[in-house]
Amino acid sequence: MTEMSKIVRTIVAIAFPVSMIYGLYIIAHGHLTPGGGFQGGAVVASACAMILVAFGSKWTINKIKEKNLSVFESVGAVAFIGLAFLGLIFGAIFFNNFLVGNDYLFGVIPAVGSTLADINTAGVLPLMNFAVGLKVIAGLFAIVLVMAHATTSYKEENK
Amino acid sequence: MMSKRNLAAAVFLSIIAVIFIFSALLMHPFGVLDASDMDDYVIENTQEETGANNGVTSVVFDYRGFDTLGEATVLFTAVAGVVMIFRRLKHD
Numbered sequence: 678m679t680e681m682s683k684i685v686r687t688i689v690a691i692a693f694p695v696s697m698i699y700g701l702y703i704i705a706h707g708h709l710t711p712g713g714g715f716q717g718g719a720v721v722a723s724a725c726a727m728i729l730v731a732f733g734s735k736w737t738i739n740k741i742k743e744k745n746l747s748v749f750e751s752v753g754a755v756a757f758i759g760l761a762f763l764g765l766i767f768g769a770i771f772f773n774n775f776l777v778g779n780d781y782l783f784g785v786i787p788a789v790g791s792t793l794a795d796i797n798t799a800g801v802l803p804l805m806n807f808a809v810g811l812k813v814i815a816g817l818f819a820i821v822l823v824m825a826h827a828t829t830s831y832k833e834e835n836k
Numbered sequence: 837m838m839s840k841r842n843l844a845a846a847v848f849l850s851i852i853a854v855i856f857i858f859s860a861l862l863m864h865p866f867g868v869l870d871a872s873d874m875d876d877y878v879i880e881n882t883q884e885e886t887g888a889n890n891g892v893t894s895v896v897f898d899y900r901g902f903d904t905l906g907e908a909t910v911l912f913t914a915v916a917g918v919v920m921i922f923r924r925l926k927h928d
Contacts, residue, residue: 708888713896715907747919754912761901772901777887786887799888805897805904812908816915827922 680733689731696724700814707806708799714806718813725818734825743826746819753812760801760808776800 680686703710703717729737764773776783777800785798796803838846864870878891878899886894896904 708890708893710890711892713890713893743919743923747915750912750915754908757908758905761905772898772905774886774898777885784887787883787889789883792883792889794889799886799894800898802886802888802893802897806893809904809908813911816911819915820918823919823922 680736681731685731689727693724693728696727697721700724704806704810705803706794706796707810708802709794709796714809715813717806718810719817721810721814722817722821725814726821729818729821729825734822734829737822738826741822743819743823746815746822749815750812750819753808753810753815756808757805757812760805764801774800774802776804 700717700720700723703712703720704714705717707713707717761772764775765771767773767775778784778786783797783800783803785795787795787798878895882888882891882894886898888894888898
């Protein structure tokens with residue numbers, strides 16, 4: 678996949694931070710607003726795929742290696758399962774929400790009813806959202822990057 | 837003149853059609869409320885039990901965490917398969 682024209686690259690360079698921030702917002706506010714790790718991760722991975730289409734796979738593979746993305750995905754998966762097993766250790770139930778009710782980390786319990794959004798709530802749910810978001814970002818972008826890199830011919834690459 | 841094969845197909849399809857028609861007639865009527873104990877429980881208790889304002893996320897990551905674990909496993913398997921295939925393709 679070769680790079681596109683300068684117009685496209687400029688527009689993508691403007692649009693990439695906006696969509697990146699939007700996706701990270703969806704992940705970080707997964708326990709307050711609609712969305713979560715999967716949805717926000719898909720948005721961020723789409724922004725990265727936009728970079729890949731506009732700048733070409735050679736430029737992109739020089740910036741981030743597929744091996745690093747695989748490491749990030751494995752870290753997200755291990756963090757997710759690790760949080761589930763921490764629930765087994767601290768709360769005696771697999772996937773137990775053991776952080777809810779404390780006073781320092783995501784432990785505030787909101788009043789029942791439609792309350793104002795407080796980001797310091799919901800126990801382990803934000804942490805699981807971060808883990809799944811990292812996993813989805815790295816996984817989807819690794820798929821797109823590897824496909825684009827593998828289907829680029831050597832002739833096209835060395836042009 | 838019907839061959840044996842066509843006759844068997846006709847009989848089989850008639851049985852299937854009868855089953856489908858009866859299941860369509862016996863379906864739960866549209867718009868009538870069914871038992872909703874589970875929904876009411878989640879709506880009433882999700883803020884106290886999980887502390888999340890978003891009930892959907894509390895179901896996905898807390899009440900039905902195993903389901904999300906399975907989804908994550910599916911995604912992991914898909915990524916592993918795609919990366920395995922296309923990494924080999926590049927070196928040939």
